[in-house]
Amino acid sequence: MKTIQILVFLSVVLLAACSTATDNGNRDLPDMCVVFVGASITEAWDFGNYFPGYNFQKVIYYDWDKTQCWDQVVAYDPDIVLVKECGAYFYADGTTPLGDYESCMQTMVSLIQGIDAIPVLSTTLPIDVGYGGCTQEQLDDIIEFNNWVRNYCSSNNITVMEYYNTIADGEGQLPTDCHDGDGLHPNQHGYDILSPIVIPTLESCIGIEGISVGSIRALFN
Numbered sequence: 001m002k003t004i005q006i007l008v009f010l011s012v013v014l015l016a017a018c019s020t021a022t023d024n025g026n027r028d029l030p031d032m033c034v035v036f037v038g039a040s041i042t043e044a045w046d047f048g049n050y051f052p053g054y055n056f057q058k059v060i061y062y063d064w065d066k067t068q069c070w071d072q073v074v075a076y077d078p079d080i081v082l083v084k085e086c087g088a089y090f091y092a093d094g095t096t097p098l099g100d101y102e103s104c105m106q107t108m109v110s111l112i113q114g115i116d117a118i119p120v121l122s123t124t125l126p127i128d129v130g131y132g133g134c135t136q137e138q139l140d141d142i143i144e145f146n147n148w149v150r151n152y153c154s155s156n157n158i159t160v161m162e163y164y165n166t167i168a169d170g171e172g173q174l175p176t177d178c179h180d181g182d183g184l185h186p187n188q189h190g191y192d193i194l195s196p197i198v199i200p201t202l203e204s205c206i207g208i209e210g211i212s213v214g215s216i217r218a219l220f221n
Contacts, residue, residue, distance in 0.1 A: 032079035084122035094137030131183025159205035
């Protein structure tokens with residue numbers, strides 16, 4: 001019985017692969033609308049300079065609850081929606097309501113999938129403790145939240161835009177030469193470091209969706 005299930009599963013995968021190849025024949029990343037949902041770091045990112053030729057749009061909302069700007073996202077009719085939480089919304093005293101932030105991210109994923117777009121969640125950039133009021137407790141909350149993002153995405157076959165690990169120094173902080181003194185917002189050098197991962201990460205999320213390692217393993221249990 002297991003052998004039959006495996007064969008059926010593999011047949012579905014092959015059919016999906018063929019279908020995806022056809023559907024994506026005219027859906028290379030430059031032809032797709034990608035909406036970046038974020039706040040000040042996203043707003044200051046010079047997309048025209050770093051990503052010429054791509055249809056990258058921004059929805060800027062200065063609150064951790066990005067579900068409140070959903071109508072602006074839908075207005076772009078996006079193919080991919082990337083959601084990023086800003087380090088500024090993590091509390092200096094370490095009492096950030098992480099459960100609320102996580103719930104918001106899950107709701108955003110549901111909304112994105114509900115319009116047949118591809119969700120991408122971003123890890124939050126690190127901060128530089130001691131600059132601009134940034135604290136170790138704040139950084140600890142960011143690290144905990146990022147671990148949740150990675151685990152949630154891994155369990156749900158969602159692509160992660162790994163901003164944190166791309167720029168963090170050996171102490172897990174935003175390097176001092178990557179900001180202009182506030183410990184939070186990257187300067188041009190910071191954006192120079194972050195920008196090269198954007199296109200490859202977005203390209204990696206285009207393809208067969210919904211087929212996870214867990215679904216394969218389940219056939220053998």
